[in-house]
Amino acid sequence: MFKRIMAPVDLAHVERLGPALDCAADLAKHYGVPVVYVGVTSSLPSQLAHNPEEFGQKLAAFAEAEAARHGVETSAHTAIAHDPTTEVDDALMRAIDETGADLVVMASHVPNVMDYIWPSNGGKLAEHAKCSVMVVRS
Amino acid sequence: MADETTNQGIPAPEGASHIIETDYEIGQDNFETQVGPFGLDIHNPVFLISALSIMAFVAYALFAPGSADAVFNGIDPSDTCEAGAFCDLGMRAYLTSNFDWFFLWSANIFVVFCLFLIVSPFGSVRLGGKDAKPDYGYPGWFAMLFAAGMGIGLMFFGVLEPVYYFGTPWGDEPLGVVRPFTEDGALIPENVAAARRMALAATSYHWALHPWAIYAVVALALALFSFNKGLPLTIRSAFYPIFGERVWGWTGHIIDTLAVFATLFGLATSLGFGAQQANAGLEYVYGLPNNVTVQVILIIAITLVALGSVLRGLDGGVKVLSEINMGMALLLLLFVLFAAGAATIMTGFGKGIVAYFQEVIPLSIPHGREDTGYMQGWTAFYWAWWISWSPFVGMFIARVSRGRTVREFVTCVLIIPSLVCVLWMAVFGGAAIEQVIADPAASAVKAQVIDSYNPPLSLFAMLEGLPFAAITSTIGIILVIVFFVTSSDSGSLVIDTITAGGKVDAPVPQRVFWCTFEGLVAIALLIGGGLGALQAMVISTGLPFTVILLLICWAILKGLIQERRNS
Numbered sequence: 001m002f003k004r005i006m007a008p009v010d011l012a013h014v015e016r017l018g019p020a021l022d023c024a025a026d027l028a029k030h031y032g033v034p035v036v037y038v039g040v041t042s043s044l045p046s047q048l049a050h051n052p053e054e055f056g057q058k059l060a061a062f063a064e065a066e067a068a069r070h071g072v073e074t075s076a077h078t079a080i081a082h083d084p085t086t087e088v089d090d091a092l093m094r095a096i097d098e099t100g101a102d103l104v105v106m107a108s109h110v111p112n113v114m115d116y117i118w119p120s121n122g123g124k125l126a127e128h129a130k131c132s133v134m135v136v137r138s
Numbered sequence: 139m140a141d142e143t144t145n146q147g148i149p150a151p152e153g154a155s156h157i158i159e160t161d162y163e164i165g166q167d168n169f170e171t172q173v174g175p176f177g178l179d180i181h182n183p184v185f186l187i188s189a190l191s192i193m194a195f196v197a198y199a200l201f202a203p204g205s206a207d208a209v210f211n212g213i214d215p216s217d218t219c220e221a222g223a224f225c226d227l228g229m230r231a232y233l234t235s236n237f238d239w240f241f242l243w244s245a246n247i248f249v250v251f252c253l254f255l256i257v258s259p260f261g262s263v264r265l266g267g268k269d270a271k272p273d274y275g276y277p278g279w280f281a282m283l284f285a286a287g288m289g290i291g292l293m294f295f296g297v298l299e300p301v302y303y304f305g306t307p308w309g310d311e312p313l314g315v316v317r318p319f320t321e322d323g324a325l326i327p328e329n330v331a332a333a334r335r336m337a338l339a340a341t342s343y344h345w346a347l348h349p350w351a352i353y354a355v356v357a358l359a360l361a362l363f364s365f366n367k368g369l370p371l372t373i374r375s376a377f378y379p380i381f382g383e384r385v386w387g388w389t390g391h392i393i394d395t396l397a398v399f400a401t402l403f404g405l406a407t408s409l410g411f412g413a414q415q416a417n418a419g420l421e422y423v424y425g426l427p428n429n430v431t432v433q434v435i436l437i438i439a440i441t442l443v444a445l446g447s448v449l450r451g452l453d454g455g456v457k458v459l460s461e462i463n464m465g466m467a468l469l470l471l472l473f474v475l476f477a478a479g480a481a482t483i484m485t486g487f488g489k490g491i492v493a494y495f496q497e498v499i500p501l502s503i504p505h506g507r508e509d510t511g512y513m514q515g516w517t518a519f520y521w522a523w524w525i526s527w528s529p530f531v532g533m534f535i536a537r538v539s540r541g542r543t544v545r546e547f548v549t550c551v552l553i554i555p556s557l558v559c560v561l562w563m564a565v566f567g568g569a570a571i572e573q574v575i576a577d578p579a580a581s582a583v584k585a586q587v588i589d590s591y592n593p594p595l596s597l598f599a600m601l602e603g604l605p606f607a608a609i610t611s612t613i614g615i616i617l618v619i620v621f622f623v624t625s626s627d628s629g630s631l632v633i634d635t636i637t638a639g640g641k642v643d644a645p646v647p648q649r650v651f652w653c654t655f656e657g658l659v660a661i662a663l664l665i666g667g668g669l670g671a672l673q674a675m676v677i678s679t680g681l682p683f684t685v686i687l688l689l690i691c692w693a694i695l696k697g698l699i700q701e702r703r704n705s
Contacts, residue, residue, distance in 0.1 A: 042642050043266060043273060043365070043540050047164040050157050050368025051267065082273060082538075083631075084643040086451030 005035045006101030008092055011048050020107035020136040025070035034073035037063045038095045042084050052080055089124045096129055104133045158367040168639050181639035184391055188398040196659055199668030210674035230674040233681050234518035241521040242504040244684045248351040251691050252548050260698040261545030266365040272541035278457050285460035285624035286534045287353055292562050293618050298587060298596040300567025304337040305588040310511035312340035313500060325578050334571055338490035339497040341563045346556035349524040354551040356532025359690045362697050365540050370640020373397040373529050379693040394636050397529035400679045404527055405629040406659040407673035412622045413437045415594040416615055422598050423611040434661050440619060441657030444626035448649045456627050463620045470613055471565055477604040478569035487564035522680030534628045570600040
């Protein structure tokens with residue numbers, strides 16, 4: 001049914017992604033397809049990495065760890081945004097095309113009043129992406 | 139599993155750049171919390187100290203306006219001060235008249251330092267590592283450099299400054315050049331050429347190499363230490379070579395807080411004055427009432443558009459708005475150029491550049507000068523002003539300049555904006571001076587600048603003398619407003635990044651807070667008074683920042699030497 005699953009991850013808050021990551025891996029196992037983990041970073045130093053290359057290495061290490069944990073095929077893809085606060089959605093939309101994923105599995109918080117003003121990234125992606133999007137509440 | 143990967147120290151990529159190894163982790167002092175529906179990720183204590191001390195100073199300016207004015211502007215209600223004493227001059231004028239030599243020499247050092255970087259082998263170091271690609275193409279990059287840096291100044295001073303130097307009756311002639319008017323306002327034809335030449339040279343001096351060298355030094359330091367050395371994008375990172383690990387403690391907190399302070403007050407006070415200028419223009423052109431209500435509405439409108447821009451982000455908001463802005467400014471420039479006679483103006487531009495190079499050295503040497511009105515009242519004031527804005531503009535320029543080599547960076551930040559500024563001054567100032575010479579008695583420019591000093595109206599008075607004045611004045615007003623928006627949104631991004639400890643992915647509500655706060659401070663000061671006092675205070679921060687900038691030059695050299703050694 002699906003060929004490739006994209007799982008956006010925020011490496012700074014991996015602890016909040018548990019259910020979504022498990023779900024992505026289970027689906028990958030079920031359909032026998034690979035998961036590509038997508039991380040969004042700016043080219044500026046962040047708490048995770050000094051530069052995008054280092055960020056990419058960390059993301060790749062994360063993907064390998066997930067592969068070992070779940071026994072599925074994984075890869076990593078770094079998306080660069082100039083202003084991550086507001087451009088995460090656009091960066092993820094581009095990543096869907098670049099990775100050729102046809103299912104996105106991502107975590108999202110339980111909606112609150114602010115989602116009327118600033119929809120969550122998951123909500124935005126589900127609204128605009130051409131492929132299927134599964135939003136896992138955490 | 140996940141924890142292992144995020145906390146492991148993975149070695150930096152090889153050969154690309156010289157990463158500074160420090161124990162500091164970006165965000166380690168940050169405070170993440172949820173206030174109601176708002177997520178926050180702020181630097182403790184920089185966010186809190188800045189926000190609280192800004193409120194305290196606003197309160198001081200509002201509740202003790204007389205005292206604030208006396209300290210910073212030297213407005214003395216009791217009139218008991220001796221001429222030239224601190225209480226007579228106020229902090230700002232005291233600094234610019236006693237430290238004029240320090241400001242002028244420092245600015246000269248920055249220019250020489252930048253020119254040295256262009257020709258030295260350090261020029262080949264690439265910001266962001268050897269293989270970095272530029273984040274932005276030239277048009278978007280230049281648009282953002284300008285819009286943040288001095289767009290609004292070009293609108294305000296483009297006509298005012300050249301005309302003022304040309305015909306000042308207040309003794310502020312640069313280098314004591316001859317006046318082209320007699321005491322009763324009649325033209326002295328044989329003095330016109332010399333006065334016009336010096337007017338353009340003296341204006342260009344304030345808008346060309348020197349200010350851009352100041353911005354380039356700060357921007358280069360931040361870009362180098364952030365993109366190449368892996369330190370967070372906040373002002374304190376530039377001080378790492380000087381203070382070492384101490385920059386992550388109170389030394390750094392103070393530096394960052396000062397930068398937030400200068401940026402927010404700089405923006406808020408010029409927002410307040412900008413609203414007054416736009417209002418003066420609206421009154422002049424449309425007869426709209428000139429009062430606080432209209433100005434508050436203008437500030438709210440500017441803040442709302444800036445808010446929309448920061449919410450759309452750097453690429454979708456700030457860059458787009460800057461490009462629109464530059465497009466409109468270019469149209470206005472071309473219109474004035476052709477309406478006022480392209481041949482005459484372009485000849486003036488050529489002569490202006492030649493005169494600039496002939497006069498830049500005499501103008502920049504502060505010793506043995508008689509023209510203190512010009513040197514202290516204008517040059518030293520400008521230098522203090524550019525320097526107090528340099529943390530904000532420098533940080534913004536740094537953020538959009540990744541992937542350029544040092545040589546390309548300095549050339550593009552120094553030479554090209556300088557040329558554009560000289561062109562702008564030659565066109566707007568040249569057209570205005572032509573009008574003054576053609577018919578001094580009927581010239582609206584002469585009436586607003588020389589006969590009575592009414593700076594906000596100088597631009598509109600010049601446009602009045604050209605065809606389609608109603609349309610071009612409207613464009614002028616819109617440009618003034620949009621230039622404020624582009625300063626306000628880039629400023630909010632900068633403050634947000636500093637107060638988030640260098641994080642560029644802090645939650646959206648934080649930048650909304652700073653953008654709104656800036657508008658509120660402007661409104662409070664506009665209604666309660668105190669805009670002038672706080673602006674004078676911001677400019678007063680130029681003196682300590684000058685010392686800091688000199689130290690930064692040294693830090694850049696040190697950083698570049700290590701960078702070359704490692705590649």
